[in-house]
Amino acid sequence: MTNKELQAFDKKIKVLHLIKSLGRGGAEKLIPETALVHNQSQFEFHCIYFYHQENNITDELEKAGIKVHLIPSSNLGLFFQVKKVRHFIQSNEIDIIHAHLPWAGILARSVGNTLSIPIVYTEHNTWERYNKLSYWGNRISFKKQDVAIAVSNEVALSMSLNSIWDPYQRGGRMKLKVIQNGVNTDVFNRTGTQESKSKTIQGTVEKKAAGNNHQVSSLGRTLRMDLNIPENAAIIGIVAVFRSQKRLWLWVEVALEILTQNPTTHFILVGDGEWRERIVTKINKAGKSGNFHLVGVQKNVIPYLSLMDIYLSTSEFEGLPIAMLEAMSCEVPVVATSAGGIGEVIQQGIQGYLTEIEAWEKLSNYCIDLLQNPDLLHKMRLAARARVIEQFSMKRMVDELEQVYLEVLR
Missing domain, CATH: 3.40.50.2000 (Glycogen Phosphorylase B;)
Structure with a gap:
């Protein structure tokens, strides 16, 4: 996105990351790491998570400038958090929901049923690896979003094959896009070189x-x-x-x-x-x-x-x-x-x-x-x-x- 395109917005674009938990998995780590590279004079990031565990990365999100919020819930309990998430979005004037992994994706689509807000979903794995409840919840609600991002071509293929019963339609709401994961190469750098033997x-x-x-x-x-x-x-x-x-x-x-x-x-x-x-x-x-x-x-x-x-x-x-x-x-x-x-x-x-x-x-x-x-x-x-x-x-x-x-x- 160019600076000119960003400047067309008269206020910061508020993005809400939705994710079930903030452990040290790859999906979770990408939230603060991408935030550090985003232009935060143009973006404001929030994150809601639902399952608290030891050794999570909430402090890393906060250091990255993300406002972190916990709504305690179990997997099945997420369906009872729709009103709370909807209220949060309205109170904080969120512009975009960006959900990660199936349970948060299902919740985001449920929230979006009654709110006119764009929904972006990132899929970090192939659907065949999810349990039946995650799989079917994801599949049934999958088209009720704007963009589905796959982190690899294999993940994109899995999404396409598993939603073939509900094919993508020209002009339809949802688009599928591959955005492969990235690394901040300025930060991740080897610590020294040898000069002799x-x-x-x-x-x-x-x-x-x-x-x-x-x-x-x-x-x-x-x-x-x-x-x-x-x-x-x-x-x-x-x-x-x-x-x-x-x-x-x-x-x-x-x-x-x-x-x-x-x-x-x-x-x-x-x-x-x-x-x-x-x-x-x-x-x-x-x-x-x-x-x-x-x-x-x-x-x-x-x-x-x-x-x-x-x-x-x-x-x-x-x-x-x-x-x-x-x-x-x-x-x-x-x-x-x-x-x-x-x-x-x-x-x-x-x-x-x-x-x-x-x-x-x-x-x-x-x-x-x-x-x-x-x-x-x-x-x-x-x-x-x-x-x-x-x-x-x-x-x-x-x-x-x-x-x-x-x-x-x-």
Whole structure:
């Protein structure tokens, strides 16, 4: 959206984000991250959420200039919050509702039945992955909105196929648009470069040129010491909510296979969730607890991403994972299953390696080969960041969002 187009409005455009909860998932994190890039002299952002949990990101939204409001509710209780949300919209003269994920989407459409207000909905996953109640509630109400945004082409295809019984009509209210997730590449940046020598998993090698490999900054060295990771050990990691879709039990199996060939490798898992105890048990049974570091939920993941040599993902399904894009922006190549939008980002052999979702066993070989080839690893580091800058920047994402906002207001 150009400044001229924005200036056509004589007041700030008020956008209300609706989302069920504010945990540390990718959908939730995008709300403050996009707000920081929006022109807040032209936009005012509010957010209503309904389920409060520990380690949420309300403080991050507030620091981003978003006014946060909690209306306590369960999933089914959302249907009884329509009047409260409608009253909030009228009292605060909201211009646009932007809902995220099925439950908030269903609520937004219910509110919109009695209010003349544009509704934008962002879908972060394929419909086949939702439970039946979420699926049918989403499907039945889906056309009662102005724009449906898909975070990847696969998500867009899923939306189209699942609403084929109610086809999109020329001139109809709802439009479907793909806006791929983005990352603020100015913020997500690796913390330092090395000027002399670098040790790889194979031993010590002389650098071919100054700056050819990365060293950990003073913060990174302190973090290595805190985690008891040797200075020259290779590190493979992930940032994730520990839930079933991530298949972290397979992640650990891949890591254990890597250790059979590269016993000095260390593994960092940033996050938490229902699978934590089972993962810890699996690691302890293998007798490799010294090589694994479960550091819990971290508000600032950049120091951890900056330690990583490889970002490893074993997901069964995805939309377009923000954490992976953040890792790439920090010059971390990716070895992953081609779940969801991952296959739309990673070009095989350029920014990393992909396998089919059920061929996850091959991930260990790709990691081993990459760790044993420092020149290729360096080349992929640079290619990963370049890919994000060129195609997945937050600036590009926000420009596309603002264009959607302008279109629905027209």
